[in-house]
Every structure is written in C-alpha cells, then in structure tokens.
Amino acid sequence: AQSVTQLDSHVSVSEGTPVLLRCNYSSSYSPSLFWYVQHPNKGLQLLLKYTSAATLVKGINGFEAEFKKSETSFHLTKPSAHMSDAAEYFCVVSAPNRDDKIIFGKGTRLHILP
Amino acid sequence: SQTIHQWPATLVQPVGSPLSLECTVEGTSNPNLYWYRQAAGRGLQLLFYSVGIGQISSEVPQNLSASRPQDRQFILSSKKLLLSDSGFYLCAWRGQGLGALHFGNGTRLTVT
Secondary structure, three states: OOEEEEOOOEEEEEOOOOEEEOEEEEOOOOOEEEEEEEOOOOOEEEEEEEOOOOOEEEOHHHOEEEEEOOOOEEEEEEOOOOHHHOEEEEEEEEOOOOHHHEEEOOOEEEEEEO | OOEEEEEOOEEEEOOOOOEEEEEEEEOOOOOEEEEEEEOOOOOEEEEEEEEEOOEEEEOOOOOEEEEEEEOOEEEEEEOOOOHHHOEEEEEEEEOOOOOOOEEOOOEEEEEO
16 A cells, blocks of 8 residues: 655745755555645646655755655755745655556645745 | 646536536657546545546546547546535646656636
8 A cells, every 4th residue: 555644734934944845655566756846726846756766866946855765755855945935745656557556645835934 | 848738727617517627738649647636725636547548547436527539638527516526626647657747737616
C-alpha cells in the first residue's frame, strides 16, 4: 500500500528566510516522488521529481528536495523565501506503472510574511 | 513541446443539468490521461484514468463518467449534476512509466 503524509497544513515564514515543507511516505514499491505547487485557481505545476537517481533533487524556482529512504521522507526546501512562493504545495508518491497508485498528500499552504 | 488544454475555465450549472468538460493534449502520442477533483480545502481525488482510446478506469463510482474518443482527448460528463459535484476539476497527462503528471489549468464548477 502507498500513502503520503504532509506533516503541516500551513507553514509561515518571513521573506528571505529558509523554507521547509515536510513529507513522509510509505510504499510497497520503489516509489517515484514529486512535489507540485498550486497557485489559486490554477492547475498544479511540477517543481521537481525523484525517480531513483540522485537522492538530492533540484527543481525550479530554487527549490530542492532530498530523498531519505531510511526516514521515508522527501522534504522540500528553499534557502530564501520569496513573496511569489506563497501557494499550496503537494507531495506525491507514485508506484511504477500503476496509474491508480498516484497518491497526493493533502497539501501544505505556504504563507510568506513581509 | 507538450501542452494540455482544458475548458471551460469556469462553469455555473443548475442541479440536474448535464455536464461536459473537455481536455486535449498536444505534442505527444498515447498519453495516460486523468481526471481529478479538488474540493475546497482538500487534496486531489482521482476520478478516472485512461491508458488508451476507449479504456477508462473509474476510481469513484458516482454520477460522473469519462470517455476517450480520440488518443489525446478526454471528456468528463454527467447526465444530472448534484450539488456535491461542485469543485475544481483538473485534467492531467503523463507518458509511460515513471513520468510526472502534467496538469491543465482546471475548471471551476459551481452547481447551484
């Protein structure tokens, strides 16, 4: 069985400070893991993906995530938050070639304080 | 490059009316196609997915249906809308294997 847990429903950081959005997963397979961002009334945009290559994955807009198998985690980080980063973020786990097994976390709303 | 188009962007329909949402993909062939629904304050719920023309798998047995009449076209339908069908509907595609999902801009459906 697969599942994904985003540990915080809301995170607030000040502009210019680091961002940490936490994600833990469980999977019976070797999973693929993704982070998406969603701005209000928009579709989801892919930030980055892990597919069993390098464990530290760099994405767009300065975001990166580290796959830690021992901790079953895939946390999303950014060194310095920007106002435009305010959005909802989704962690996603996918099993190989299992279209019905793409599991979304419930999302984390990131607030950026001026 | 691949693009995905989804329309309309917003829709207001009365209870009991029919529904048709359309999604098309360009720049790729034989994509896997998906319909998701996002209710207010919740995550994404997979409604249907398709791995080929005429092949539809349903995850949620409700009054919605999906069809794939062409390789890159995916349609979400209902004969009679319910109030609970309100939400944000997202179409997505991905290639075979371990690829990421790529989403359209969504349709905001309000059933009144």
